[in-house]
Amino acid sequence: SSKLSFSSQAKMSRPVQARRLEGVDKNIWVEFVKLAATYSTVNLGQGFPDFPPPDFLKEAFTRALSGEKHMLHQYTRAFGHPPLVKILAQLFGKLLGRELDPMTNVMVTVGAYQALFCCFQAFVDEGDEVIIIEPFFDCYEPMVKMAGGTPVFIPLRPKAPKDGKLMSSADWQLDPAELASKFSERTKAIVLNSPNNPLGKVFSREELELIADLCVKHDALCISDEVYEWLVYDGKEHVRIASLRGMWDRTVSIGSAGKTFSVTGWKVGWTVGPNRLLQHLRTMHQNSVYHCATAAQEVVAQGFQREFERYGKPDSYFVQLPKEMQQKRDQLVQSLVAVGMKPIIPEGTYFLVADISEFKSDVPDVPNSDEPYDSRFAKWMVKNKVNASALFHRIYHGVFVPSLLAVLIRASSGGNTTSGQRPHPDPVLVWKKPGHCLSPW
Amino acid sequence: MTFWKKECSLRQWPLDTKTQDELKALTTMCGIKLVSKRYCHHWVEFTKVAADPSIVNLGQGLPDISPPSYVKEELANVAAVDRLNQYTRGFGHPSLVKALSQVYERVCGRKIDPLTDILVTVGGYGSLFSTIQALIEEGDEVIIIEPFYDCYEPMVKMAGAKPVFIPLRNKNDGNCASSADWVLDPGELAKKFNSKTKAIILNTPHNPIGKVFTREELQVIADLCIKHDTLCISDEVYEWLVYKGKKHIKIATLPGMWERTITIGSAGKTYSVTGWKLGWSIGPQNLIKHLQVVHQNTLYTCPTPLQEALARAFWIDYKRMDDPDCYFYSLSRELESKRDRMAQLLREVGLKPVIPDGGYFMIADVSTLNVDLSDVDGNQPYDYKFVKWMIKSKKLSAIPLSAFCGPETKGQFEKYIRFCFIKEDSTLDAAEVILKNWTKQTD
Numbered sequence: 001s002s003k004l005s006f007s008s009q010a011k012m013s014r015p016v017q018a019r020r021l022e023g024v025d026k027n028i029w030v031e032f033v034k035l036a037a038t039y040s041t042v043n044l045g046q047g048f049p050d051f052p053p054p055d056f057l058k059e060a061f062t063r064a065l066s067g068e069k070h071m072l073h074q075y076t077r078a079f080g081h082p083p084l085v086k087i088l089a090q091l092f093g094k095l096l097g098r099e100l101d102p103m104t105n106v107m108v109t110v111g112a113y114q115a116l117f118c119c120f121q122a123f124v125d126e127g128d129e130v131i132i133i134e135p136f137f138d139c140y141e142p143m144v145k146m147a148g149g150t151p152v153f154i155p156l157r158p159k160a161p162k163d164g165k166l167m168s169s170a171d172w173q174l175d176p177a178e179l180a181s182k183f184s185e186r187t188k189a190i191v192l193n194s195p196n197n198p199l200g201k202v203f204s205r206e207e208l209e210l211i212a213d214l215c216v217k218h219d220a221l222c223i224s225d226e227v228y229e230w231l232v233y234d235g236k237e238h239v240r241i242a243s244l245r246g247m248w249d250r251t252v253s254i255g256s257a258g259k260t261f262s263v264t265g266w267k268v269g270w271t272v273g274p275n276r277l278l279q280h281l282r283t284m285h286q287n288s289v290y291h292c293a294t295a296a297q298e299v300v301a302q303g304f305q306r307e308f309e310r311y312g313k314p315d316s317y318f319v320q321l322p323k324e325m326q327q328k329r330d331q332l333v334q335s336l337v338a339v340g341m342k343p344i345i346p347e348g349t350y351f352l353v354a355d356i357s358e359f360k361s362d363v364p365d366v367p368n369s370d371e372p373y374d375s376r377f378a379k380w381m382v383k384n385k386v387n388a389s390a391l392f393h394r395i396y397h398g399v400f401v402p403s404l405l406a407v408l409i410r411a412s413s414g415g416n417t418t419s420g421q422r423p424h425p426d427p428v429l430v431w432k433k434p435g436h437c438l439s440p441w
Numbered sequence: 442m443t444f445w446k447k448e449c450s451l452r453q454w455p456l457d458t459k460t461q462d463e464l465k466a467l468t469t470m471c472g473i474k475l476v477s478k479r480y481c482h483h484w485v486e487f488t489k490v491a492a493d494p495s496i497v498n499l500g501q502g503l504p505d506i507s508p509p510s511y512v513k514e515e516l517a518n519v520a521a522v523d524r525l526n527q528y529t530r531g532f533g534h535p536s537l538v539k540a541l542s543q544v545y546e547r548v549c550g551r552k553i554d555p556l557t558d559i560l561v562t563v564g565g566y567g568s569l570f571s572t573i574q575a576l577i578e579e580g581d582e583v584i585i586i587e588p589f590y591d592c593y594e595p596m597v598k599m600a601g602a603k604p605v606f607i608p609l610r611n612k613n614d615g616n617c618a619s620s621a622d623w624v625l626d627p628g629e630l631a632k633k634f635n636s637k638t639k640a641i642i643l644n645t646p647h648n649p650i651g652k653v654f655t656r657e658e659l660q661v662i663a664d665l666c667i668k669h670d671t672l673c674i675s676d677e678v679y680e681w682l683v684y685k686g687k688k689h690i691k692i693a694t695l696p697g698m699w700e701r702t703i704t705i706g707s708a709g710k711t712y713s714v715t716g717w718k719l720g721w722s723i724g725p726q727n728l729i730k731h732l733q734v735v736h737q738n739t740l741y742t743c744p745t746p747l748q749e750a751l752a753r754a755f756w757i758d759y760k761r762m763d764d765p766d767c768y769f770y771s772l773s774r775e776l777e778s779k780r781d782r783m784a785q786l787l788r789e790v791g792l793k794p795v796i797p798d799g800g801y802f803m804i805a806d807v808s809t810l811n812v813d814l815s816d817v818d819g820n821q822p823y824d825y826k827f828v829k830w831m832i833k834s835k836k837l838s839a840i841p842l843s844a845f846c847g848p849e850t851k852g853q854f855e856k857y858i859r860f861c862f863i864k865e866d867s868t869l870d871a872a873e874v875i876l877k878n879w880t881k882q883t884d
Binding site: 014016017018019020021024025027048049050051052053058061062065066070071072073074075076110111113114117139142143146258262263264265266267287288289290291292293294295296 | 501503504508517520525528531564566567570578595599709716728738744745
């Protein structure tokens with residue numbers, strides 16, 4: 001076959017892309033993943049575990065595939081594989097204290113990411129405002145914009161911790177008056193992320209009631225991103241805002257198998273909410289991806305069935321994983337303190353934020369650079385051993401000092417790193433700098 | 442954006458008759474044309490049928506044959522690798538885009554960069570969505586050839602653009618034995634292009650008719666795309682399912698077309714694994730980059746284990762692309778005999794099948810049977826009523842063809858229904874029993 005060339009007159013001469021892509025083309029993860037791959041370092045930035053999924057889930061996957069059920073390889077129900085929506089309805093019905101219909105109160109999505117996309121597309125229109133709490137998972141802003149909406153930011157503000165104590169994510173709070181001032185008649189929704197990525201904050205019942213009252217008062221929706229719902233430490237309770245008074249009817253709760261079962265690569269997520277809201281998510285879903293892959297849904301359903309039976313018991317994965325991660329968190333905190341960083345102890349998630357202002361002098365100064373400091377710091381870390389995310393300056397429109405670094409708690413204990421280099425012992429924040437050895441090798 | 446959102450608030454699911462009537466009343470009141478009925482409810486209604494085991498389901502395009510064993514094995518192998526259970530590269534798992542670039546370089550005869558010229562999506566459906574969201578907007582017109590895979594219209598509308606329909610016409614006027622008899626009128630097609638035309642959506646091999654566009658037919662379309670500086674969105678998910686004597690030609694390989702074409706493929710149709718929901722868009726970097734932006738703002742990345750398993754399966758078949766046992770060729774041979782069997786059964790009953798040159802669907806003219814449908818309720822097209830009657834009284838299901846056309850052409854297509862023949866022999870045996878007993882039963 002001959003190589004076909006094209007004549008220059010054939011090129012599209014007019015602008016091709018749609019205007020909805022304006023301002024949403026940059027993506028920090030795309031950049032950082034490329035960077036980490038280029039420099040072959042340990043990737044601590046992007047939020048995924050470096051430990052394997054639980055054995056019971058891997059076994060279920062293998063079992064499902066070795067059976068004769070080849071319909072596992074064909075389309076299933078578009079709004080969610082029946083066994084999965086049924087067990088989700090059972091579990092979340094129990095957690096929310098109400099009877100849920102698996103067909104109308106639950107919808108499965110391609111990861112929580114697609115659930116968020118469906119929510120913004122279904123509910124946000126031009127002229128609508130959406131309140132976003134800073135710091136936030138980076139996709140909220142471009143998704144609101146792509147839907148034609150206007151993001152309205154409100155920062156969590158730090159309160160000084162008690163003398164001698166380390167700051168906790170609980171010390172970062174919304175100012176009630178400030179929050180109230182952000183609601184207007186144009187406010188369509190508020191995005192809540194609890195436990196919060198990247199701070200690790202787990203909103204208390206009182207804090208959620210504050211938000212709930214405002215939602216009810218202004219007839220606003222709540223898009224509640226709860227993907228880290230099981231990663232909660234120190235016996236703290238994850239309160240579901242949909243269970244608060246007046247909130248079920250105006251809340252879509254989002255969850256993720258990737259975060260629940262440490263299988264981010266399976267991309268199975270879900271939305272739970274009232275039919276009057278989910279019907280619009282279904283419309284969006286059927287006009288964008290229509291079906292989600294079948295096999296993973298089948299296996300996640302089995303995983304949930306197992307956990308439902310063991311709910312609250314010591315051998316429940318939902319009990320064991322946070323216990324294990326809490327230890328890792330504590331080790332990492334110690335390591336960071338030892339080198340003079342100031343970690344903010346997270347109440348949940350597997351992220352940790354640390355104050356890096358002490359280390360400004362170590363990062364080579366680039367005169368006239370308009371690249372923000374912590375981005376340069378993060379890139380310097382990547383080149384020097386460790387990849388970490390530097391999200392703050394880009395996502396913070398509020399008060400924050402651009403000197404905070406989000407770092408991922410890892411549990412790698414002899415397993416493979418994403419770079420394929422030799423495994424590290426615990427804890428896993430490794431940082432080689434002349435004269436400073438952070439972790440015991 | 443506002444158009445479909447208004448519609449959203451009117452749509453309920455599932456749509457029972459009462460809700461349909463309410464919907465009609467509401468849309469009349471709001472002055473919105475009732476085209477949305479088709480978007481959400483017919484697949485839903487007909488999918489409910491699929492759950493009923495007493496009905497022989499030849500409706501939904503779902504293989505009930507097994508995927509090739511090595512495809513299933515690769516997925517099982519992949520399941521055991523821990524790191525493959527976590528996120529991979531957003532725009533496509535590296536080993537998969539590499540495999541796709543190799544296969545399609547060979548097919549297209551041009552260099553394809555795996556990182557910039559390919560996007561992996563959630564099925565061919567996801568590719569259509571990403572393409573349309575990336576490149577189509579308010580003020581644009583998009584030409585859609587009827588009958589069409591039903592999602593094209595709502596996706597174009599959701600992007601704020603206007604669909605412009607042009608029907609395939611039966612050139613033998615009533616006596617169309619083959620999908621090749623259904624053609625576009627070049628003069629009519631030319632008139633549909635204007636300065637607002639942003640793209641034309643091409644589907645070859647075609648669902649539902651099974652038409653495989655010839656080089657000459659593609660050249661007519663290409664000439665118009667170049668003349669009017671438009672894009673071509675080429676849905677080629679059935680590219681390997683082409684029967685004896687026919688050749689699948691990629692419009693992107695015609696002179697002047699690579700730069701303005703997005704070509705869409707599907708693992709589901711290539712390997713009979715519709716439940717993997719993996720597809721891809723291939724095109725020039727300056728177009729694909731916009732699809733990638735949509736992707737990073739919608740679902741970010743596709744599942745890793747499925748992509749890795751698919752990559753491995755592609756390598757197996759890439760290495761034997763000169764060998765007739767390559768699955769890309771062996772599947773169509775397997776399906777050709779099913780096609781011929783299906784056609785024979787339909788003829789014996791008195792239906793007039795249109796033999797498809799490609800794909801795994803076959804349409805048949807049911808009007809010749811003159812079935813009394815006065816009992817079937819509803820102000821619906823003939824084919825909808827026929828299928829409802831057939832499901833109820835014959836326990837056989839198919840899909841009415843007017844589900845695949847715009848409002849103006851219902852009259853032209855309502856005497857046809859669509860059968861899917863990518864089915865196990867046992868399913869076809871069951872269909873045979875029903876069809877052979879057809880005339881013996883009273884209604």
